[in-house]
Amino acid sequence: MNISLIQIIEQKDNLLRERWNSSVKALQSRIDLFQSDSAIFAEIHQLMISLISIVENKDSAEQAVDAQLKPIVFRLRDLQSAHQLAAAEMVFLLFLMRDTLKEVMNDSSLAGLYEVNGRVSSGEALKQASNLMNRLGLVFFENAMRLGDEDAGQQDVLAIEYALLYERTRQIAITDRLTGLYNFGYFLDRLKEEKMRAERYHRLLSLIIFDIDHFKKYNDANGHPAGNEVLKKIAEILKAEAREVDIVARYGGEEMVIILPETSRNRAAELADRIREKVAATAFGKMDSQPLKKVTLSAGVATYPVDASNEESLIKKADSSLYVAKSQGRNQVVSFEPATKVVVTYRPSKPVNKVALVGNFNNWDKDVDLMQHQEDGSFRFVISLEPGVYHYKFVLDDNEWVIDPFNSQKSYDGMGGDNSVLKVSA
Numbered sequence: 001m002n003i004s005l006i007q008i009i010e011q012k013d014n015l016l017r018e019r020w021n022s023s024v025k026a027l028q029s030r031i032d033l034f035q036s037d038s039a040i041f042a043e044i045h046q047l048m049i050s051l052i053s054i055v056e057n058k059d060s061a062e063q064a065v066d067a068q069l070k071p072i073v074f075r076l077r078d079l080q081s082a083h084q085l086a087a088a089e090m091v092f093l094l095f096l097m098r099d100t101l102k103e104v105m106n107d108s109s110l111a112g113l114y115e116v117n118g119r120v121s122s123g124e125a126l127k128q129a130s131n132l133m134n135r136l137g138l139v140f141f142e143n144a145m146r147l148g149d150e151d152a153g154q155q156d157v158l159a160i161e162y163a164l165l166y167e168r169t170r171q172i173a174i175t176d177r178l179t180g181l182y183n184f185g186y187f188l189d190r191l192k193e194e195k196m197r198a199e200r201y202h203r204l205l206s207l208i209i210f211d212i213d214h215f216k217k218y219n220d221a222n223g224h225p226a227g228n229e230v231l232k233k234i235a236e237i238l239k240a241e242a243r244e245v246d247i248v249a250r251y252g253g254e255e256m257v258i259i260l261p262e263t264s265r266n267r268a269a270e271l272a273d274r275i276r277e278k279v280a281a282t283a284f285g286k287m288d289s290q291p292l293k294k295v296t297l298s299a300g301v302a303t304y305p306v307d308a309s310n311e312e313s314l315i316k317k318a319d320s321s322l323y324v325a326k327s328q329g330r331n332q333v334v335s336f337e338p339a340t341k342v343v344v345t346y347r348p349s350k351p352v353n354k355v356a357l358v359g360n361f362n363n364w365d366k367d368v369d370l371m372q373h374q375e376d377g378s379f380r381f382v383i384s385l386e387p388g389v390y391h392y393k394f395v396l397d398d399n400e401w402v403i404d405p406f407n408s409q410k411s412y413d414g415m416g417g418d419n420s421v422l423k424v425s426a
Contacts (some may be wrong), residue, residue, distance in 0.1 A: 034089075037083065039083075040079070040083055040093075043075075043079050044093050044096070044097065047072060047076070047079075048097045048101075048129075050072060050075075051072055051129050051132065052101075052126070052129050054072075076090070076094075076136070087140045087141060090140045091138075091140050091141045094133050094134075094137035095133070095134070095137045098133035098134045101129050101130040101133065102130050104126055105126045105127060105130065105244050174186035176249070178228060178231060178232065178250075179235035179250050179256075180232070180235060180239075181235050181238070181248050181249050181256065182248065182249035182250070183249065183250060184249065184250065184252055186247075187247065187249035187250075187251065187257060190247045190259060191207070191259055191314070191315075192311050194259055194261050195304055195310065195311040195314070197261070198262075198304055199305075202360060203363075204262055204265075204303055204304065204306070204360070204361075204362075204363050205259070205260070205261055205262070205263070205303065205314070206264065206265060206267070206268035206303040206304075207259055207260070207268075207301070207302055207303075207304075207314050207315065207318045208257060208258045208260070208271065208272045208299055208300070208301050209251060209255060209256075209257050209299065209300045209315075209318045209319055209321075209322045210234075210238070210255065210256045210257070210258075210272070210275070210297050210298070210299045210322075211254060211255050211298050211299070212230065212234065212254040212255075212296075212297060213290075213296045213297065213298055213326075214290055214291060214296075214330075215227065215230075215254040217289055218230065218286075218289055218290060220289075221286070221289030222289060226285070226286055229284070229285075230284050230295055233284060234256065234279055234297070235256065237275060237278050237279055237282065238258060238275060241271065242258055242271070243260075245261055245262075246258050246259060246260050246261070247259040257318075258271070258272075263303075263363065264303065264361070264363045264368055265301060265302075265303040265306060265307065265335050265336075266335075266362065266365075266368045266369070267365065268303065268335075269301045269333055272301055272333040275297065275299070276297045276298075276299060276332070276333055279296065280292075280294055280295070280296050280297075280331065282295070296331035297331070298325040298326050298330045298332060298333075299325060299333040300317075300318045300320065300321030300323070300324070300334055300335075301318060301321055301333065301334070301335040301336065302314050302315075302318035303336075305386060305388060306338070306361045306384075306385050306386055306388075307336045307337075307338055308336075309386065317336040321334040321335060321336045338386045339384075340384065340385055340425075340426060341382055341383070341384050342382070342384075342385055342422065342424055343380065343382050344357055344371070344382075344392070344404075344422075345378055345380050345406075346371060346378065346379045346380075346394050347378045347405075348377070348378075348379070348396065349405075352379075352397060353397055354370065354396070354397050355370070355371045355396055356368075356369060356370050356371065356394070356398075357369045357370075357371055357383070357394060358392065358393050358394070358395055358401075359390055359391055359393065361385060361390050361392070364393075366395040366398065369381060371394075379394075385424045386424070387424050387425055387426045388424055389421065389423050390421075390422040390423075390424065391411055391419035391421060392404070392419060392422055393419055403417075403418050403419065403420045407422075409421035
């Protein structure tokens, strides 16, 4: 009689149940050990602090993964041996540290504390340490699967050192050595990824391109070492002002870029102008050669999809805006404006003091595009958009969200209401 593999497995259901019960009991006993043994927590906590300290006090991100981390590798092995922890439990502890660091990185209330300290920024240090915890956890897992816990010993140490070397090599491959920013190749890869994400989830994606004004003149007058110091200091300012989710890279020469996920054109321009002002107020030294006796930046801003249909076009639009900023006198920020301009009007049926235009073209931000109050009582706003389909609402006096009563085209807003639909043609 022929019997299928599925039937064989079904007949062994009791065996699976026995293994399940014994494994759950064993796991429960180990969890009870974790809860009762405060020494394990204390050692893990101190390990995490030590790792952050090593990473944060390096001169650049790639130096954070170096031979000085070897003591931490051996402390991990000592911890495993002293408490007789299985590889799976070491993975649990390392991933626990990884997730803790990620949660700290994503805590918006701490964003203002991520200041540049002349070395690796606090945010970058957290990111590097989180990446390391993830890779070390994977090493413990892979090595245990390959060798078994009883044979892992020295092989674990070698594998972990390899993981650290890999992490350092990876950082070098994507990092500009002079500024510590991401390099051009990594910028292109991430811009493509973020564009795909913005397209999938119907989000905005902004790009800022910065250029140091009269940088050749500064180099010619003061020498390339002085120019390199200017590049490094400006890179630090960009990293300090950008959010953790933003990607800051060296575009080439004296040009730097910031990719800003889920950021409107206006918000990106505000960040660019804040950076421009901070650079202009910074004392770089040897600034007599500069026309304004200070180092300044020009910047161009563009946003997907309201300004460009793909990542290549987004770069071109931001670059063309930078060119306009340069041609208009430098030390300024220019946002791209599509040729197609749309006039949006709202006529309130009751007294209203303020009306904001919100939609997927400005991330539904009610504080960005305030409509102008007209003499006839209506509110008006002119917005430049690439051809496409957009969704919008009006916000009255900061609290009442309403659709356009004079636009019959609507779409469900996902929250029990509707959005008005705006179709822009070339």
